[in-house]
Amino acid sequence: MARVICAGHVNWDVTLSVDRLPGADGEATITDQSQSCGGSASNAATGLAALGNDAAILGSVGDDENGHLAARALDSAGVDSDALVVTAAETAVKYLVVDPDGEVAVLGNEGGNEAFGSDDLDDATLAAADHLHLTSQDPDTAAELADRAHNHGLRVSFDPGRRIDARDFTAPLARADLVFVNEREAATAIEDHLGPADGLDKTVVLKHGAAGAEVLTPCGHYASHDGFPVEVVDTTGAGDAFAAGFLTVWLDKSDPEFDRCLAVANACGALAAGERGPSAPLSRDRIESLLDE
Template identity: 50%
Template sequence: MVTVLTAGHVNWDVTLRVDNFPEPDGEAAIRLQRQSGGGSAANVATALAGLEVDTGLIGSIGDDDNGLLARRELEATGVSLDGLRIVEDADTAVKYILVDDAGEVAVLGNDGVNEAVRPDDIVPERIERATHIHLTSQRPETASRLARLASESGATVSVDPGRRLASRDYSDTIELADIIFLNDREVEAILEETYSVSEYSDRILAIKYGGDGAEVHTPTGSVHHPGFDIDPVDTTGAGDAFAAGFIATYLQTDDIERVLEFANACGALAASTEGARSAPTSSSVDALLAAQHEQ
Protein backbone atom coordinates (compact mmCIF):
# COMPACT_ATOMS: atom_id res chain seq x y z
CA MET A 1 0.00 0.00 0.00
CA VAL A 2 1.27 3.49 -0.88
CA THR A 3 1.64 5.64 2.23
CA VAL A 4 2.45 8.95 0.50
CA LEU A 5 1.49 10.17 -2.97
CA THR A 6 3.38 13.10 -4.46
CA ALA A 7 1.92 15.02 -7.39
CA GLY A 8 3.41 17.60 -9.72
CA HIS A 9 6.40 18.04 -11.99
CA VAL A 10 8.62 15.27 -13.32
CA ASN A 11 11.59 16.66 -15.26
CA TRP A 12 14.94 15.73 -16.70
CA ASP A 13 17.67 17.99 -15.32
CA VAL A 14 20.90 19.10 -16.98
CA THR A 15 23.09 20.61 -14.26
CA LEU A 16 25.91 22.94 -15.21
CA ARG A 17 28.35 23.90 -12.48
CA VAL A 18 29.77 27.31 -13.41
CA ASP A 19 32.33 29.65 -11.91
CA ASN A 20 29.76 32.48 -11.77
CA PHE A 21 26.38 33.56 -13.08
CA PRO A 22 27.19 35.60 -16.21
CA GLU A 23 26.06 39.20 -16.51
CA PRO A 24 24.33 40.33 -19.73
CA ASP A 25 26.81 40.00 -22.59
CA GLY A 26 29.09 38.12 -20.18
CA GLU A 27 30.46 34.59 -20.08
CA ALA A 28 30.93 31.87 -17.48
CA ALA A 29 33.09 28.77 -17.49
CA ILE A 30 31.41 25.38 -17.13
CA ARG A 31 33.31 23.32 -14.54
CA LEU A 32 31.08 20.24 -14.60
CA GLN A 33 28.03 18.93 -16.46
CA ARG A 34 25.74 16.14 -15.30
CA GLN A 35 22.23 14.86 -16.04
CA SER A 36 19.62 13.26 -13.81
CA GLY A 37 15.94 13.19 -13.04
CA GLY A 38 14.33 16.25 -11.46
CA GLY A 39 11.06 18.01 -10.75
CA SER A 40 9.79 18.68 -7.24
CA ALA A 41 7.20 15.91 -7.11
CA ALA A 42 9.70 13.35 -8.37
CA ASN A 43 12.43 14.66 -6.06
CA VAL A 44 10.24 14.38 -2.98
CA ALA A 45 9.07 10.91 -4.04
CA THR A 46 12.61 9.58 -4.42
CA ALA A 47 13.65 11.20 -1.14
CA LEU A 48 10.72 9.57 0.68
CA ALA A 49 11.60 6.21 -0.85
CA GLY A 50 15.17 6.69 0.41
CA LEU A 51 13.71 7.28 3.87
CA GLU A 52 11.91 3.93 3.57
CA VAL A 53 8.42 5.35 3.01
CA ASP A 54 6.13 3.57 0.52
CA THR A 55 5.65 6.26 -2.10
CA GLY A 56 3.77 6.78 -5.36
CA LEU A 57 3.92 9.55 -7.95
CA ILE A 58 1.32 11.39 -10.01
CA GLY A 59 2.72 13.37 -12.92
CA SER A 60 3.45 13.28 -16.64
CA ILE A 61 6.37 12.85 -19.02
CA GLY A 62 6.82 12.49 -22.76
CA ASP A 63 7.65 9.26 -24.58
CA ASP A 64 11.03 10.66 -25.64
CA ASP A 65 14.49 9.55 -24.51
CA ASN A 66 14.51 11.97 -21.59
CA GLY A 67 11.21 10.56 -20.39
CA LEU A 68 12.58 7.02 -20.59
CA LEU A 69 15.62 8.02 -18.55
CA ALA A 70 13.47 9.79 -15.95
CA ARG A 71 11.16 6.79 -15.65
CA ARG A 72 13.99 4.29 -15.28
CA GLU A 73 15.63 6.38 -12.56
CA LEU A 74 12.37 6.60 -10.61
CA GLU A 75 11.73 2.87 -10.97
CA ALA A 76 15.18 2.14 -9.58
CA THR A 77 14.29 3.97 -6.35
CA GLY A 78 11.17 1.88 -5.78
CA VAL A 79 8.65 4.68 -6.32
CA SER A 80 5.29 3.42 -7.63
CA LEU A 81 4.63 4.90 -11.08
CA ASP A 82 1.01 3.76 -11.45
CA GLY A 83 -0.03 7.42 -11.56
CA LEU A 84 2.64 8.54 -14.04
CA ARG A 85 1.13 9.50 -17.40
CA ILE A 86 3.28 8.98 -20.50
CA VAL A 87 2.19 11.33 -23.29
CA GLU A 88 2.76 10.05 -26.82
CA ASP A 89 4.76 12.15 -29.30
CA ALA A 90 5.57 14.71 -26.61
CA ASP A 91 8.69 16.11 -24.97
CA THR A 92 9.57 15.61 -21.35
CA ALA A 93 10.28 18.87 -19.51
CA VAL A 94 14.00 19.67 -19.38
CA LYS A 95 15.52 22.09 -16.86
CA TYR A 96 19.00 23.54 -17.24
CA ILE A 97 20.27 24.25 -13.75
CA LEU A 98 23.18 26.61 -13.22
CA VAL A 99 25.06 26.14 -9.94
CA ASP A 100 27.81 28.59 -8.95
CA ASP A 101 30.76 28.02 -6.63
CA ALA A 102 28.71 29.13 -3.62
CA GLY A 103 26.06 26.50 -4.33
CA GLU A 104 23.47 29.04 -5.43
CA VAL A 105 21.10 28.00 -8.21
CA ALA A 106 19.48 29.53 -11.30
CA VAL A 107 17.11 27.61 -13.58
CA LEU A 108 16.32 27.73 -17.30
CA GLY A 109 13.93 25.35 -18.94
CA ASN A 110 10.97 24.32 -21.03
CA ASP A 111 7.83 22.92 -19.42
CA GLY A 112 7.33 20.12 -21.92
CA VAL A 113 4.38 18.00 -20.80
CA ASN A 114 5.01 18.07 -17.07
CA GLU A 115 1.50 19.50 -16.53
CA ALA A 116 -0.47 17.14 -18.75
CA VAL A 117 -2.39 15.73 -15.77
CA ARG A 118 -5.76 17.49 -15.59
CA PRO A 119 -8.49 17.11 -12.96
CA ASP A 120 -10.43 14.58 -15.07
CA ASP A 121 -7.30 12.37 -15.34
CA ILE A 122 -7.18 11.73 -11.60
CA VAL A 123 -8.24 8.28 -10.39
CA PRO A 124 -10.05 8.85 -7.05
CA GLU A 125 -9.36 5.30 -5.83
CA ARG A 126 -5.62 5.97 -6.06
CA ILE A 127 -5.98 8.99 -3.77
CA GLU A 128 -8.23 7.15 -1.33
CA ARG A 129 -5.60 4.47 -0.74
CA ALA A 130 -2.96 6.95 0.43
CA THR A 131 -2.34 8.20 3.95
CA HIS A 132 -0.82 11.52 2.87
CA ILE A 133 -0.79 13.58 -0.35
CA HIS A 134 2.03 16.02 -1.12
CA LEU A 135 1.30 18.60 -3.82
CA THR A 136 3.96 20.57 -5.66
CA SER A 137 3.84 23.05 -8.55
CA GLN A 138 1.27 21.97 -11.17
CA ARG A 139 -2.01 23.15 -12.66
CA PRO A 140 -3.87 24.87 -9.79
CA GLU A 141 -7.13 23.15 -10.75
CA THR A 142 -5.43 19.73 -10.66
CA ALA A 143 -3.85 20.43 -7.29
CA SER A 144 -7.21 21.59 -5.95
CA ARG A 145 -8.99 18.41 -7.02
CA LEU A 146 -6.25 16.23 -5.53
CA ALA A 147 -6.43 18.14 -2.25
CA ARG A 148 -10.21 17.85 -2.11
CA LEU A 149 -10.22 14.11 -2.83
CA ALA A 150 -7.53 13.56 -0.20
CA SER A 151 -9.41 15.60 2.42
CA GLU A 152 -12.64 13.74 1.71
CA SER A 153 -10.89 10.39 2.15
CA GLY A 154 -9.31 11.40 5.47
CA ALA A 155 -5.74 11.72 4.20
CA THR A 156 -3.55 14.58 5.33
CA VAL A 157 -2.39 17.07 2.69
CA SER A 158 0.80 19.10 2.29
CA VAL A 159 1.51 21.67 -0.39
CA ASP A 160 4.74 23.25 -1.61
CA PRO A 161 3.66 25.58 -4.45
CA GLY A 162 7.22 26.68 -5.29
CA ARG A 163 8.45 29.68 -7.21
CA ARG A 164 5.24 29.99 -9.29
CA LEU A 165 3.20 30.94 -6.25
CA ALA A 166 3.33 34.63 -7.17
CA SER A 167 1.81 34.05 -10.62
CA ARG A 168 -0.73 31.29 -9.90
CA ASP A 169 -3.76 31.03 -7.66
CA TYR A 170 -3.31 28.07 -5.32
CA SER A 171 -5.69 29.49 -2.71
CA ASP A 172 -8.17 26.58 -2.96
CA THR A 173 -5.40 24.04 -2.44
CA ILE A 174 -3.77 25.98 0.38
CA GLU A 175 -7.14 26.24 2.11
CA LEU A 176 -7.37 22.44 2.22
CA ALA A 177 -3.76 21.80 3.24
CA ASP A 178 -2.72 20.53 6.66
CA ILE A 179 0.92 21.48 6.04
CA ILE A 180 2.20 24.36 3.90
CA PHE A 181 5.87 24.57 2.88
CA LEU A 182 7.22 27.96 1.84
CA ASN A 183 10.61 29.61 1.64
CA ASP A 184 11.23 33.17 2.82
CA ARG A 185 10.65 34.66 -0.65
CA GLU A 186 7.36 32.80 -1.05
CA VAL A 187 6.15 34.02 2.32
CA GLU A 188 6.76 37.57 1.10
CA ALA A 189 4.70 36.80 -2.02
CA ILE A 190 1.82 35.61 0.17
CA LEU A 191 2.00 38.70 2.35
CA GLU A 192 1.80 40.89 -0.74
CA GLU A 193 -1.56 39.31 -1.52
CA THR A 194 -4.63 39.29 0.69
CA TYR A 195 -3.17 36.50 2.83
CA SER A 196 -1.32 36.84 6.10
CA VAL A 197 0.62 34.24 8.06
CA SER A 198 -1.93 34.50 10.89
CA GLU A 199 -4.59 33.12 8.51
CA TYR A 200 -2.80 29.77 8.64
CA SER A 201 -2.84 29.46 12.42
CA ASP A 202 -5.12 26.41 12.22
CA ARG A 203 -2.58 24.27 10.36
CA ILE A 204 1.20 23.75 10.10
CA LEU A 205 3.25 26.37 8.25
CA ALA A 206 6.90 25.44 7.62
CA ILE A 207 9.10 28.31 6.43
CA LYS A 208 12.53 27.43 4.99
CA TYR A 209 15.45 29.84 5.31
CA GLY A 210 18.12 27.86 3.46
CA GLY A 211 21.39 27.86 5.38
CA ASP A 212 19.69 29.65 8.28
CA GLY A 213 17.45 26.72 9.08
CA ALA A 214 13.67 26.81 9.27
CA GLU A 215 10.76 27.58 11.53
CA VAL A 216 7.40 25.92 11.96
CA HIS A 217 4.19 27.59 13.12
CA THR A 218 1.50 25.27 14.49
CA PRO A 219 -1.87 25.81 16.20
CA THR A 220 -0.12 25.27 19.56
CA GLY A 221 3.02 27.35 19.03
CA SER A 222 6.13 27.93 16.95
CA VAL A 223 9.47 26.16 16.74
CA HIS A 224 12.74 27.31 15.17
CA HIS A 225 15.79 25.24 14.23
CA PRO A 226 18.99 27.00 13.13
CA GLY A 227 20.00 24.36 10.61
CA PHE A 228 23.35 22.65 10.31
CA ASP A 229 26.81 24.01 9.68
CA ILE A 230 27.63 22.61 6.23
CA ASP A 231 29.48 23.79 3.16
CA PRO A 232 26.78 24.07 0.45
CA VAL A 233 27.71 22.39 -2.81
CA ASP A 234 24.40 22.45 -4.68
CA THR A 235 21.12 23.63 -3.14
CA THR A 236 19.04 22.12 -5.97
CA GLY A 237 16.45 19.85 -4.39
CA ALA A 238 17.37 20.75 -0.81
CA GLY A 239 13.87 22.10 -0.20
CA ASP A 240 12.38 18.90 -1.61
CA ALA A 241 14.58 16.83 0.71
CA PHE A 242 13.42 19.02 3.61
CA ALA A 243 9.77 18.37 2.71
CA ALA A 244 10.38 14.62 2.41
CA GLY A 245 12.08 14.49 5.79
CA PHE A 246 9.32 16.55 7.37
CA ILE A 247 6.54 14.35 5.95
CA ALA A 248 8.28 11.07 6.79
CA THR A 249 8.77 12.09 10.43
CA TYR A 250 5.41 13.86 10.77
CA LEU A 251 3.65 10.59 9.91
CA GLN A 252 5.44 8.93 12.82
CA THR A 253 5.32 11.49 15.63
CA ASP A 254 3.60 14.66 16.80
CA ASP A 255 6.90 15.95 18.27
CA ILE A 256 7.27 18.97 15.98
CA GLU A 257 10.78 19.78 17.22
CA ARG A 258 11.96 16.33 16.21
CA VAL A 259 10.15 16.64 12.88
CA LEU A 260 11.82 19.98 12.11
CA GLU A 261 15.29 18.81 13.15
CA PHE A 262 15.03 15.74 10.94
CA ALA A 263 13.76 17.80 7.99
CA ASN A 264 16.59 20.31 8.36
CA ALA A 265 19.11 17.47 8.44
CA CYS A 266 17.68 16.11 5.18
CA GLY A 267 17.91 19.53 3.53
CA ALA A 268 21.47 20.06 4.76
CA LEU A 269 22.68 16.70 3.48
CA ALA A 270 21.05 17.32 0.10
CA ALA A 271 22.68 20.76 -0.18
CA SER A 272 26.11 19.33 0.60
CA THR A 273 25.98 16.96 -2.39
CA GLU A 274 25.76 17.46 -6.16
CA GLY A 275 22.36 17.19 -7.86
CA ALA A 276 18.65 17.35 -7.09
CA ARG A 277 18.53 13.61 -6.49
CA SER A 278 21.15 13.58 -3.73
CA ALA A 279 18.49 13.00 -1.09
CA PRO A 280 19.77 11.37 2.10
CA THR A 281 18.96 7.96 3.52
CA SER A 282 17.66 7.32 7.01
CA SER A 283 21.09 6.12 8.11
CA SER A 284 22.89 9.23 6.84
CA VAL A 285 20.38 11.51 8.60
CA ASP A 286 20.70 9.53 11.83
CA ALA A 287 24.50 9.83 11.62
CA LEU A 288 24.34 13.62 11.17
CA LEU A 289 21.91 13.99 14.08
CA ALA A 290 24.02 11.76 16.33
CA ALA A 291 27.13 13.84 15.53
CA GLN A 292 25.21 17.05 16.19
CA HIS A 293 23.93 15.83 19.56
CA GLU A 294 27.45 14.84 20.64
CA GLN A 295 28.72 18.40 20.21
Protein backbone atom coordinates in the same frame (compact mmCIF):
# COMPACT_ATOMS: atom_id res chain seq x y z
CA MET B 1 5.89 3.80 7.09
CA ALA B 2 3.41 6.04 5.37
CA ARG B 3 1.99 5.73 1.86
CA VAL B 4 2.51 9.18 0.28
CA ILE B 5 1.45 10.32 -3.19
CA CYS B 6 3.49 13.21 -4.61
CA ALA B 7 1.82 15.19 -7.39
CA GLY B 8 3.51 17.72 -9.65
CA HIS B 9 6.39 18.14 -12.05
CA VAL B 10 8.64 15.40 -13.36
CA ASN B 11 11.47 16.84 -15.44
CA TRP B 12 14.75 15.78 -16.94
CA ASP B 13 17.43 17.97 -15.37
CA VAL B 14 20.74 18.97 -16.91
CA THR B 15 23.02 20.38 -14.20
CA LEU B 16 25.76 22.73 -15.37
CA SER B 17 28.34 23.71 -12.77
CA VAL B 18 29.93 27.05 -13.66
CA ASP B 19 32.71 29.19 -12.26
CA ARG B 20 30.19 32.01 -11.76
CA LEU B 21 26.66 33.00 -12.68
CA PRO B 22 27.09 35.46 -15.55
CA GLY B 23 25.22 38.74 -15.72
CA ALA B 24 23.77 40.34 -18.82
CA ASP B 25 26.18 40.03 -21.76
CA GLY B 26 28.47 37.97 -19.51
CA GLU B 27 30.09 34.58 -19.92
CA ALA B 28 30.95 31.72 -17.60
CA THR B 29 32.96 28.51 -17.84
CA ILE B 30 31.24 25.15 -17.38
CA THR B 31 33.31 23.12 -14.91
CA ASP B 32 31.08 20.03 -14.68
CA GLN B 33 27.92 18.62 -16.24
CA SER B 34 25.47 15.89 -15.24
CA GLN B 35 21.92 14.74 -16.00
CA SER B 36 19.22 13.19 -13.82
CA CYS B 37 15.51 12.98 -13.15
CA GLY B 38 14.20 16.11 -11.44
CA GLY B 39 11.16 18.20 -10.69
CA SER B 40 9.75 18.88 -7.23
CA ALA B 41 7.33 15.94 -7.20
CA SER B 42 10.02 13.57 -8.40
CA ASN B 43 12.58 14.87 -5.89
CA ALA B 44 10.15 14.64 -2.97
CA ALA B 45 8.98 11.14 -3.91
CA THR B 46 12.56 9.92 -4.31
CA GLY B 47 13.47 11.36 -0.92
CA LEU B 48 10.44 9.80 0.77
CA ALA B 49 11.25 6.40 -0.73
CA ALA B 50 14.88 6.66 0.40
CA LEU B 51 13.64 7.26 3.96
CA GLY B 52 11.58 4.07 3.90
CA ASN B 53 8.18 5.43 2.95
CA ASP B 54 5.87 3.91 0.35
CA ALA B 55 6.07 6.72 -2.20
CA ALA B 56 4.04 7.11 -5.40
CA ILE B 57 4.02 9.84 -8.01
CA LEU B 58 1.41 11.54 -10.17
CA GLY B 59 2.94 13.55 -13.00
CA SER B 60 3.59 13.45 -16.73
CA VAL B 61 6.51 12.94 -19.11
CA GLY B 62 6.82 12.72 -22.87
CA ASP B 63 7.13 9.55 -24.91
CA ASP B 64 10.75 10.37 -25.67
CA GLU B 65 14.22 9.42 -24.48
CA ASN B 66 14.19 11.88 -21.57
CA GLY B 67 10.78 10.63 -20.45
CA HIS B 68 11.93 7.02 -20.55
CA LEU B 69 15.06 7.92 -18.58
CA ALA B 70 12.99 9.76 -15.96
CA ALA B 71 10.57 6.85 -15.58
CA ARG B 72 13.43 4.38 -15.17
CA ALA B 73 15.09 6.61 -12.58
CA LEU B 74 11.88 6.73 -10.54
CA ASP B 75 11.51 2.97 -10.71
CA SER B 76 15.14 2.49 -9.65
CA ALA B 77 14.54 4.78 -6.68
CA GLY B 78 11.63 2.62 -5.53
CA VAL B 79 8.91 5.11 -6.41
CA ASP B 80 5.57 3.72 -7.61
CA SER B 81 5.10 5.37 -11.01
CA ASP B 82 1.89 3.59 -12.08
CA ALA B 83 0.14 6.98 -12.21
CA LEU B 84 2.87 8.60 -14.32
CA VAL B 85 1.17 9.86 -17.49
CA VAL B 86 2.98 9.57 -20.84
CA THR B 87 1.99 12.40 -23.15
CA ALA B 88 2.66 13.36 -26.77
CA ALA B 89 4.40 16.54 -25.63
CA GLU B 90 8.13 16.56 -25.02
CA THR B 91 9.43 15.84 -21.54
CA ALA B 92 10.16 19.10 -19.74
CA VAL B 93 13.90 19.75 -19.58
CA LYS B 94 15.43 22.09 -16.99
CA TYR B 95 18.96 23.44 -17.22
CA LEU B 96 20.24 24.10 -13.70
CA VAL B 97 23.19 26.49 -13.69
CA VAL B 98 25.04 26.18 -10.37
CA ASP B 99 27.78 28.51 -9.13
CA PRO B 100 30.60 27.55 -6.70
CA ASP B 101 28.47 28.65 -3.71
CA GLY B 102 25.65 26.31 -4.72
CA GLU B 103 23.33 29.08 -5.90
CA VAL B 104 21.15 28.05 -8.83
CA ALA B 105 19.66 29.71 -11.90
CA VAL B 106 17.08 27.69 -13.83
CA LEU B 107 16.38 27.65 -17.56
CA GLY B 108 13.71 25.39 -19.01
CA ASN B 109 11.03 24.64 -21.53
CA GLU B 110 7.40 24.11 -20.59
CA GLY B 111 7.28 20.59 -21.96
CA GLY B 112 4.57 18.17 -20.88
CA ASN B 113 5.01 18.19 -17.11
CA GLU B 114 1.47 19.54 -16.57
CA ALA B 115 -0.29 17.21 -19.01
CA PHE B 116 -1.79 15.18 -16.16
CA GLY B 117 -5.09 15.88 -14.42
CA SER B 118 -6.75 14.97 -11.17
CA ASP B 119 -8.66 12.14 -12.87
CA ASP B 120 -5.38 10.43 -13.79
CA LEU B 121 -5.24 9.30 -10.16
CA ASP B 122 -7.92 6.69 -9.56
CA ASP B 123 -9.99 6.58 -6.38
CA ALA B 124 -8.63 3.22 -5.25
CA THR B 125 -5.04 4.47 -5.35
CA LEU B 126 -5.96 7.65 -3.51
CA ALA B 127 -8.01 5.85 -0.89
CA ALA B 128 -5.10 3.48 -0.15
CA ALA B 129 -2.74 6.38 0.62
CA ASP B 130 -2.07 8.13 3.93
CA HIS B 131 -1.09 11.53 2.59
CA LEU B 132 -1.05 13.70 -0.55
CA HIS B 133 1.91 16.01 -1.14
CA LEU B 134 1.32 18.68 -3.79
CA THR B 135 4.15 20.55 -5.47
CA SER B 136 4.16 23.33 -8.07
CA GLN B 137 1.69 22.48 -10.85
CA ASP B 138 -1.53 23.68 -12.46
CA PRO B 139 -3.48 25.35 -9.60
CA ASP B 140 -6.85 23.90 -10.65
CA THR B 141 -5.42 20.38 -10.77
CA ALA B 142 -3.85 20.85 -7.35
CA ALA B 143 -7.12 22.11 -5.85
CA GLU B 144 -9.10 19.21 -7.33
CA LEU B 145 -6.59 16.69 -5.99
CA ALA B 146 -6.75 18.29 -2.53
CA ASP B 147 -10.55 18.08 -2.48
CA ARG B 148 -10.50 14.42 -3.52
CA ALA B 149 -7.83 13.62 -0.93
CA HIS B 150 -9.88 15.21 1.85
CA ASN B 151 -12.92 13.25 0.73
CA HIS B 152 -10.89 10.09 1.36
CA GLY B 153 -9.71 11.32 4.76
CA LEU B 154 -6.16 12.19 3.73
CA ARG B 155 -4.21 15.19 4.93
CA VAL B 156 -2.64 17.39 2.26
CA SER B 157 0.65 19.27 2.15
CA PHE B 158 1.61 21.84 -0.48
CA ASP B 159 4.99 23.23 -1.51
CA PRO B 160 4.19 25.88 -4.16
CA GLY B 161 7.82 26.64 -5.01
CA ARG B 162 9.42 29.56 -6.79
CA ARG B 163 6.44 30.23 -9.10
CA ILE B 164 4.12 31.25 -6.26
CA ASP B 165 4.25 34.91 -7.32
CA ALA B 166 3.44 34.05 -10.95
CA ARG B 167 0.45 31.74 -10.44
CA ASP B 168 -2.78 31.95 -8.48
CA PHE B 169 -2.38 29.24 -5.87
CA THR B 170 -5.16 30.61 -3.67
CA ALA B 171 -7.34 27.49 -3.97
CA PRO B 172 -4.73 24.79 -3.27
CA LEU B 173 -3.20 26.84 -0.45
CA ALA B 174 -6.64 27.19 1.14
CA ARG B 175 -7.18 23.44 0.95
CA ALA B 176 -3.77 22.40 2.32
CA ASP B 177 -3.31 21.26 5.91
CA LEU B 178 0.45 21.85 5.80
CA VAL B 179 2.33 24.41 3.69
CA PHE B 180 6.08 24.63 3.01
CA VAL B 181 7.50 28.03 1.97
CA ASN B 182 10.87 29.75 2.04
CA GLU B 183 11.30 33.38 3.06
CA ARG B 184 10.65 34.80 -0.41
CA GLU B 185 7.63 32.58 -1.00
CA ALA B 186 6.22 33.33 2.44
CA ALA B 187 5.95 37.04 1.66
CA THR B 188 3.65 36.27 -1.26
CA ALA B 189 1.79 33.44 0.49
CA ILE B 190 0.98 35.34 3.67
CA GLU B 191 0.11 38.59 1.90
CA ASP B 192 -1.98 37.12 -0.90
CA HIS B 193 -3.18 33.70 0.26
CA LEU B 194 -2.78 32.71 3.91
CA GLY B 195 -3.68 35.85 5.80
CA PRO B 196 -1.91 37.20 8.91
CA ALA B 197 0.20 34.81 10.95
CA ASP B 198 -2.12 35.12 13.95
CA GLY B 199 -5.05 33.92 11.84
CA LEU B 200 -3.56 30.77 10.33
CA ASP B 201 -5.88 27.82 9.79
CA LYS B 202 -3.08 25.45 8.75
CA THR B 203 0.43 24.48 9.77
CA VAL B 204 3.09 26.56 8.00
CA VAL B 205 6.73 25.52 7.78
CA LEU B 206 9.04 28.43 6.99
CA LYS B 207 12.42 27.43 5.52
CA HIS B 208 15.47 29.65 6.04
CA GLY B 209 18.01 27.62 4.07
CA ALA B 210 21.29 27.26 5.94
CA ALA B 211 19.77 29.21 8.87
CA GLY B 212 17.30 26.41 9.63
CA ALA B 213 13.51 26.51 9.76
CA GLU B 214 10.50 27.19 11.95
CA VAL B 215 6.94 25.98 12.17
CA LEU B 216 3.69 27.70 13.15
CA THR B 217 0.46 25.82 13.85
CA PRO B 218 -3.18 27.01 13.99
CA CYS B 219 -3.27 26.42 17.74
CA GLY B 220 -0.30 28.73 18.22
CA HIS B 221 2.41 26.09 18.71
CA TYR B 222 5.84 27.28 17.59
CA ALA B 223 9.09 25.41 17.06
CA SER B 224 12.39 26.23 15.39
CA HIS B 225 15.67 24.56 14.51
CA ASP B 226 18.93 26.27 13.58
CA GLY B 227 19.94 23.80 10.86
CA PHE B 228 23.32 22.21 10.24
CA PRO B 229 26.58 23.63 8.92
CA VAL B 230 27.33 22.21 5.50
CA GLU B 231 29.63 23.00 2.62
CA VAL B 232 27.05 23.93 0.02
CA VAL B 233 27.61 22.37 -3.39
CA ASP B 234 24.18 22.63 -5.02
CA THR B 235 20.91 23.81 -3.46
CA THR B 236 18.80 22.16 -6.20
CA GLY B 237 16.26 19.86 -4.57
CA ALA B 238 17.23 20.79 -1.02
CA GLY B 239 13.73 22.10 -0.30
CA ASP B 240 12.18 18.88 -1.61
CA ALA B 241 14.54 16.81 0.54
CA PHE B 242 13.53 18.99 3.50
CA ALA B 243 9.85 18.27 2.82
CA ALA B 244 10.55 14.53 2.55
CA GLY B 245 12.26 14.53 5.93
CA PHE B 246 9.58 16.62 7.63
CA LEU B 247 6.75 14.48 6.27
CA THR B 248 8.50 11.24 7.27
CA VAL B 249 8.41 12.30 10.93
CA TRP B 250 5.11 14.19 10.79
CA LEU B 251 3.25 11.21 9.37
CA ASP B 252 4.83 8.76 11.79
CA LYS B 253 3.04 10.20 14.84
CA SER B 254 -0.56 11.24 15.43
CA ASP B 255 0.79 14.03 17.66
CA PRO B 256 3.99 15.08 15.87
CA GLU B 257 6.98 16.43 17.75
CA PHE B 258 7.76 19.46 15.64
CA ASP B 259 11.28 19.82 17.03
CA ARG B 260 12.07 16.37 15.65
CA CYS B 261 10.28 17.13 12.37
CA LEU B 262 12.43 20.20 11.84
CA ALA B 263 15.67 18.51 12.89
CA VAL B 264 15.21 15.64 10.44
CA ALA B 265 14.02 18.00 7.71
CA ASN B 266 17.03 20.29 8.14
CA ALA B 267 19.36 17.28 8.10
CA CYS B 268 17.83 16.15 4.80
CA GLY B 269 18.14 19.64 3.33
CA ALA B 270 21.78 19.87 4.42
CA LEU B 271 22.62 16.48 2.93
CA ALA B 272 20.99 17.52 -0.35
CA ALA B 273 22.80 20.88 -0.47
CA GLY B 274 26.12 19.11 0.08
CA GLU B 275 25.75 16.98 -3.07
CA ARG B 276 25.48 17.81 -6.75
CA GLY B 277 22.15 17.28 -8.54
CA PRO B 278 18.47 17.36 -7.54
CA SER B 279 18.14 13.85 -6.07
CA ALA B 280 19.45 13.90 -2.53
CA PRO B 281 21.38 10.84 -1.28
CA LEU B 282 19.19 10.43 1.80
CA SER B 283 19.25 7.57 4.28
CA ARG B 284 18.21 7.16 7.89
CA ASP B 285 21.79 6.30 8.87
CA ARG B 286 23.18 9.50 7.33
CA ILE B 287 20.47 11.57 9.02
CA GLU B 288 21.04 10.03 12.44
CA SER B 289 24.78 10.52 12.06
CA LEU B 290 24.25 14.21 11.33
CA LEU B 291 21.83 14.56 14.24
CA ASP B 292 24.33 12.91 16.59
CA GLU B 293 27.01 15.38 15.56
